[in-house]
Amino acid sequence: MNIYLSQGLDPLPTTILFILPLLFLYAIVSRLRRKPPLPPGPKGLPIIGNMLTMDQFTLTNRGLANLAKKYGDMFHMKMGSVHMVAITSPEIAKQVLQVQDNVFSDRPTSKATRYLSYNRADLAFADYGPFWRQMRKLCVMRLFSRKRAESWNSVRDEVESMVKAVASNAGKPVNIGELIFTLTMNIIYRAAFGSINERKEEFLEIIQEFNKLFVSFNISDFIPWLGWFDPNDLNNKLAKARDSLDKFIDKIIDDHVQKRTKIDGSDGGTIHDMVDEMLTFYGDDEVNVKESDDLQSSIKLTKDNMKAIIMDVMFGGVETVASIIEWALAELIKSPDDLKRIQQELTEVVGLNRQVEEAHLEKLTFLKCALKETLRLHPPIPVTHHATCKHAEVAGYSIPAKTRVIINIWALMRDPNYWDDPETFRPSRFLKDGAPDFRGNNFEFIPFGSGRRSCPGMNLGLYGLEMAVAHLLHGFQWELPDGMKPSELDMSESFGLTAQRAIRLVAIPSPRLECPLA
Numbered sequence: 001m002n003i004y005l006s007q008g009l010d011p012l013p014t015t016i017l018f019i020l021p022l023l024f025l026y027a028i029v030s031r032l033r034r035k036p037p038l039p040p041g042p043k044g045l046p047i048i049g050n051m052l053t054m055d056q057f058t059l060t061n062r063g064l065a066n067l068a069k070k071y072g073d074m075f076h077m078k079m080g081s082v083h084m085v086a087i088t089s090p091e092i093a094k095q096v097l098q099v100q101d102n103v104f105s106d107r108p109t110s111k112a113t114r115y116l117s118y119n120r121a122d123l124a125f126a127d128y129g130p131f132w133r134q135m136r137k138l139c140v141m142r143l144f145s146r147k148r149a150e151s152w153n154s155v156r157d158e159v160e161s162m163v164k165a166v167a168s169n170a171g172k173p174v175n176i177g178e179l180i181f182t183l184t185m186n187i188i189y190r191a192a193f194g195s196i197n198e199r200k201e202e203f204l205e206i207i208q209e210f211n212k213l214f215v216s217f218n219i220s221d222f223i224p225w226l227g228w229f230d231p232n233d234l235n236n237k238l239a240k241a242r243d244s245l246d247k248f249i250d251k252i253i254d255d256h257v258q259k260r261t262k263i264d265g266s267d268g269g270t271i272h273d274m275v276d277e278m279l280t281f282y283g284d285d286e287v288n289v290k291e292s293d294d295l296q297s298s299i300k301l302t303k304d305n306m307k308a309i310i311m312d313v314m315f316g317g318v319e320t321v322a323s324i325i326e327w328a329l330a331e332l333i334k335s336p337d338d339l340k341r342i343q344q345e346l347t348e349v350v351g352l353n354r355q356v357e358e359a360h361l362e363k364l365t366f367l368k369c370a371l372k373e374t375l376r377l378h379p380p381i382p383v384t385h386h387a388t389c390k391h392a393e394v395a396g397y398s399i400p401a402k403t404r405v406i407i408n409i410w411a412l413m414r415d416p417n418y419w420d421d422p423e424t425f426r427p428s429r430f431l432k433d434g435a436p437d438f439r440g441n442n443f444e445f446i447p448f449g450s451g452r453r454s455c456p457g458m459n460l461g462l463y464g465l466e467m468a469v470a471h472l473l474h475g476f477q478w479e480l481p482d483g484m485k486p487s488e489l490d491m492s493e494s495f496g497l498t499a500q501r502a503i504r505l506v507a508i509p510s511p512r513l514e515c516p517l518a
C-alpha cells in the first residue's frame with residue numbers, strides 16, 4: 001500500500017515542497033557556474049566561421065581597428081575551428097598582458113611556423129613554460145645583453161660606414177629605405193655571425209623566402225581535417241626553405257667550431273658573436289633544458305635550437321629597426337620645425353666639429369621625444385599574437401582555451417581617450433611631466449609589448465635607432481627630390497606583418513658638419 005495514503009498524507013504537494021527548493025538551488029548554482037558569453041563579433045557560418053569575410057586587409061592593424069569600431073574594444077571571430085579575439089583598448093591589454101599574463105602568454109602556431117622554427121625550438125614561437133623561460137634567459141642574459149660589447153660595436157661600426165656612404169652621395173637622391181635596411185641587416189648579421197661575408201646575399205634570400213612562408217595561408221591551420229589538401233604546394237616549399245637554412249647555418253657553425261679550436265687548441269675559445277655564445281651551450285643530442293639560474297649547467301642546445309634562435313634574431317632585429325628609422329626620418333623631414341629643433345639640440349650637445357658618440361645620446365632629449373612619437377604612430381610590430389593556455393574571463397566575457405589573441409598595439413597607441421590629437425606627429429607631447437614611458441607599464445604606449453613576452457631585444461634595437469637617426473640628422477641637411485615640399489611626402493604604410501612605409505623614402509643629403517665624414 002502507498003505509504004502516503006496509509007499515513008493519510010497527500011503525496012504530490014509534499015514531493016513538490018521537497019524538490020522545488022532543490023531545483024531552485026540547482027538553477028542558482030548552474031547559473032553561477034555558467035561561463036559568460038564570448039565577446040561580440042561578426043556572425044560566422046558553420047565549419048568555416050568568419051573565414052569568407054577575412055581578406056588580407058581584415059587581419060591587419062587598420063582592418064582590425066575598423067572592426068573594433070563596430071564590435072567594441074574586444075571582439076571575437078572564428079576562423080574554421082579556431083577562436084580569435086582582437087583587443088584594442090589599453091585597459092583590456094593590461095588585463096591580458098599583466099593581470100592574467102600567466103594565461104595569455106602562449107603563442108599561436110601554424111604549420112609554417114612549427115616547421116620553420118624546428119618545431120618551436122626557439123624563443124619567439126615557443127609556448128610559455130620552462131623551455132621558453134630558459135631560452136628567454138639565454139637571450140636576455142647572453143645574446144642580447146649589453147655585456148655582449150661586440151653587438152654594440154657592430155652598431156657603431158655599421159652606422160659609421162653608412163654615414164660614409166651617404167657623404168659620398170652628397171647632393172644626389174639617396175634611397176634611405178634601402179640604405180637603412182642594409183644597415184640593420186649588416187648590424188644583425190655581424191652580431192650573429194661575426195663578419196659580413198660574401199654569403200650575406202644567400203642568407204637574405206633565405207630570409208625573404210621564410211618571410212613569405214610565415215604568412216602564407218594554409219587551410220589546415222583552421223580546419224585540421226583538411227590537412228591533406230595542399231593546393232599551394234606548401235609542404236614542398238617549407239622543406240626546401242628549411243633545407244637551404246640547414247645548409248647555410250651548418251657551414252657557419254662548422255666554421256665557428258674550427259675557428260674556436262684553432263684559437264686555443266681546445267673547444268672553448270674566445271666568444272666574438274652570437275654563434276660563438278651559443279656554441280658554449282652546444283650538445284649534439286636532444287634539446288635539454290632544466291630550470292635554473294645557472295645557464296651554463298642547465299641548457300644544452302642542439303643545432304636546430306641554434307638555427308631557430310638565429311631566425312628569431314633576424315626576424316626580430318632587422319626589419320623592425322629598419323622600419324622605425326625610416327619612419328622617424330620621414331616624419332621629421334615632413335615636420336621641418338621639429339627637425340630644426342633636433343638639429344639645434346645636436347649642435348649644442350655634440351658641436352659641429354665632430355660626430356655623435358654614445359655619451360651624447362642621453363642628453364638628446366628632444367630627439368628621444370621624436371623617436372618615442374615615431375614608435376607611437378608607427379610601431380614596427382603593429383599587432384602582437386598571443387594564445388591562451390586555458391579558459392579565461394576578461395571584461396565579463398569568456399575566452400576559450402587555445403584562442404588566438406591579437407593585441408592591436410597600433411590602435412591602442414592612437415586611442416583618443418589617452419592621446420590628444422592622436423593622429424598628429426607631435427614629439428613635444430613626450431616633454432610633459434608624467435608622459436608615458438614605453439617600458440611596459442603604460443598600456444597606452446607599448447611599442448615593445450609588455451610583460452612576459454615583451455621584446456627582449458629592446459635595448460639593442462633602441463641603440464641602433466638612436467645612433468642611426470642622430471648621425472643622419474647631425475651629419476646632413478635633408479631635402480626631398482624634384483622640388484617636393486615636405487607636406488607632399490607620401491606617408492602611407494604597407495599592409496603586412498610589419499607596418500613599413502609603402503613607398504621607400506628618398507631624400508638628398510648635404511653635409512652639415514665642419515669635420516670630414518667620408
Ligand code: HEM
Pocket residue numbers: 123124125136144312313316317318320321324379380381384385447448449450452453454455456457458460461462465
Ligand atoms: C625598435 C625595435 C623593436 C621593436 C619595436 C620590437 C617590438 C617587439 C614586439 C612588439 C614584440 C612582441 C611582444 C609580444 O608578443 O607581446 C617583440 C618580440 C620579440 N623581439 Fe622585438 N622589437 C624590436 C627589436 C628587436 C631586436 C633588435 C631583437 C633581437 C635582436 C628583437 C627580438 C625579439 C624577440 C626574439 C621577440 C620574441 C620574444 C618572446 O616571444 O618571448 N626585437 N618585439
